[in-house]
Amino acid sequence: MAEGRPVNSYSGENLLFLTDEQLRQGIEAMFFAYRGFTADPDRILAGMAYGRAHHRAVHFINRAPGTTVNNLLNILGVTKQSLNRVLRTLIEDGLVESKVGKADRRERHLFLTDEGKALEQTLSDAQRARMRMAFRDAGPDAVAGFRTVLEAMMDKDMRRAFAQLRGNTT
Amino acid sequence: MAEGRPVNSYSGENLLFLTDEQLRQGIEAMFFAYRGFTADPDRILAGMAYGRAHHRAVHFINRAPGTTVNNLLNILGVTKQSLNRVLRTLIEDGLVESKVGKADRRERHLFLTDEGKALEQTLSDAQRARMRMAFRDAGPDAVAGFRTVLEAMMDKDMRRAFAQLRGNTT
DNA sequence: CAGCATACGTCAGCGTTGTTGACATTCCAA
DNA sequence: TTGGAATGTCAACAACGCTGACGTATGCTG
Numbered sequence: 092m093a094e095g096r097p098v099n100s101y102s103g104e105n106l107l108f109l110t111d112e113q114l115r116q117g118i119e120a121m122f123f124a125y126r127g128f129t130a131d132p133d134r135i136l137a138g139m140a141y142g143r144a145h146h147r148a149v150h151f152i153n154r155a156p157g158t159t160v161n162n163l164l165n166i167l168g169v170t171k172q173s174l175n176r177v178l179r180t181l182i183e184d185g186l187v188e189s190k191v192g193k194a195d196r197r198e199r200h201l202f203l204t205d206e207g208k209a210l211e212q213t214l215s216d217a218q219r220a221r222m223r224m225a226f227r228d229a230g231p232d233a234v235a236g237f238r239t240v241l242e243a244m245m246d247k248d249m250r251r252a253f254a255q256l257r258g259n260t261t
Numbered sequence: 262m263a264e265g266r267p268v269n270s271y272s273g274e275n276l277l278f279l280t281d282e283q284l285r286q287g288i289e290a291m292f293f294a295y296r297g298f299t300a301d302p303d304r305i306l307a308g309m310a311y312g313r314a315h316h317r318a319v320h321f322i323n324r325a326p327g328t329t330v331n332n333l334l335n336i337l338g339v340t341k342q343s344l345n346r347v348l349r350t351l352i353e354d355g356l357v358e359s360k361v362g363k364a365d366r367r368e369r370h371l372f373l374t375d376e377g378k379a380l381e382q383t384l385s386d387a388q389r390a391r392m393r394m395a396f397r398d399a400g401p402d403a404v405a406g407f408r409t410v411l412e413a414m415m416d417k418d419m420r421r422a423f424a425q426l427r428g429n430t431t
Numbered sequence: 432c433a434g435c436a437t438a439c440g441t442c443a444g445c446g447t448t449g450t451t452g453a454c455a456t457t458c459c460a461a
Numbered sequence: 462t463t464g465g466a467a468t469g470t471c472a473a474c475a476a477c478g479c480t481g482a483c484g485t486a487t488g489c490t491g
Contacts, residue, residue, distance in 0.1 A: 108401050114389045115324070116427055117396065117408065118298075122317070123419040124411035125295050126338060128288075142476050147292070154285070160439065168296060173478055175440065197438040197487045219284045225413035226287065229406065231278050236399065236406020238287065241294035243395035249293040257286055312447050331467065343449055345469065367458055367467045 131217035144169075144177045146214050149203065152187060153211045154256060157200040159192070166252050186210060301387035314339075314347045316384050319373065322357060323381045324426060327370040329362070336422050356380060 132146050151166050152158060160178070164171055178201075181187040186207035192198035203211060226234050242250060302316050321336050322328060330348070334341055348371075351357040356377035362368035373381060396404050412420060 108404070109393055109396055111389065113404075114392045114396070115385070117392050117404070118320075118385075118388055119324075119423060119426060120408055120411040121295065121298050123416075123423050124414040125291065126419055127415045128291050130416060144477060150288075154289075161437090169477085170479065171439075172441080172480085176477080179440090192438095195438085195488070199439070215285070215288075218288055219281065221414060222284045222287050223279055225410050226279055226284070228413040229410040232402075233406035233409040234278070234283075234287070236403035237410035238290055239403040240395050240399040240407035241290040243398040244294040244391060245297045246293075246300060249296060253289060253293050256289060310446095314448060329467085330469090339448085340450065341468075342451085342470080346448080349469090365459070365467085369468070 127221065128218070131221055132214045135214060135217060140180070144173070145181060148174070148177050148181060149186065149207060149211045150215065151256075152201045153203050153208065153215075156202050157190075159198045159200060161198070163201065165248075166256075168249075181207070297391065298388070301391055302384045305384060305387055310350070314343070315351060318344065318347050318351060319356065319377060319381045320385065322371045323373050323378065323385075326372050327360075329368045329370060331368070333371065335418075336426075338419075351377070 129143060133143060136142055136146060147167055148163065151163060155162070158166075160171070160174070164174055167174060178187065178189075182189055184206075185204055188202045188204055188207075189199045190202065192200055229237070242253065245253060299313060303313060306312055306316060317337055318333065321333060325332070328336075330341070330344070334344055337344060348357065348359075352359055354376075355374055358372045358374055358377075359369045360372065362370055399407070412423065415423060
């Protein structure tokens with residue numbers, strides 16, 4: 092890369108801080124940070140017969156108890172076959188309970204059993220511990236910026252899902 | 262979740278902004294944002310016989326031309342067998358060139374061919390476009406916070422690798 | 432009621448990408 | 462010269478995405 096003026100592939104932009112180099116650093120930061128983000132739960136899951144997909148399912152069922160399969164499908168952004176494989180093992184192992192809907196009997200509402208809650212707790216404790224350290228080290232202002240950028244990086248649909256989940260409890 | 266005082270599973274912490282709810286929102290933000298982060302290159306790669314692993318390899322070879330296989334292994338954090346499979350197809354297809362080291366002839370130094378550079382450009386253009394939008398929408402202060410938190414979230418080794426790459430050009 | 436749509440489950444097959452384990456080759460360095 | 466490091470490769474496997482097809486139960490609508 093040549094020295095001199097910062098390179099910006101998006102000419103006409105008057106925001107000088109958006110050099111290609113800055114953007115690439117952001118990209119690499121996302122890559123390395125996501126590795127750290129998943130490392131601790133992955134380590135825990137490695138021992139069991141579960142993987143990251145199980146973690147995600149358990150997380151969001153815990154987050155929105157009674158959610159339907161279809162809803163979960165939209166949040167996770169995978170096919171029903173892919174989710175079903177995960178869900179089936181979780182139900183067989185007694186971590187998740189599937190209840191027929193009252194209003195619409197076609198729907199299945201998903202809940203964590205006590206055992207499922209225990210696993211969720213274990214996994215999210217590990218993940219939260221890292222997040223807490225990072226947030227603490229970075230400070231409240233940085234955390235606000237972090238959240239702002241991440242939200243701007245999401246697809247529109249995901250931003251909606253995120254906001255909806257956020258509104259669930261806040 | 263009960264109402265009242267914010268829950269904080271890490272008692273004794275005097276930083277009130279680190280409630281479990283805040284942490285969980287951070288976790289979910291990472292999940293959804295990472296999906297967006299990879300969506301565009303994934304779409305491009307879906308057509309070809311390549312995947313995300315090829316993207317990563319091409320990215321870091323472009324970032325540090327002449328890097329050795331071992332070095333790349335450490336950055337990517339996968340096994341040599343896994344990387345080799347990807348690297349082999351890239352070399353066969355003429356996107357990557359592998360040169361025997363001069364100082365140490367056991368080492369292979371990796372370079373992108375023109376064709377490889379073209380692919381890297383295409384992929385990183387797409388990814389940068391999203392990053393640029395997010396950065397622009399969020400503003401410089403938020404971007405600084407974003408970077409700070411991400412760096413704090415990395416494993417120590419990854420932070421080192423990240424810093425080293427950053428120092429490469431900055 | 433008939434017909435269509437929706438929600439869910441499942442079977443079969445496939446691709447990418449990660450893993451372990453084992454082994455060969457090349458080559459630097461003590 | 463010999464031990465070990467760096468690399469490449471084969472085989473087998475698991476997790477987790479995908480498509481396509483099909484079946485069942487249920488709900489809605491004309």
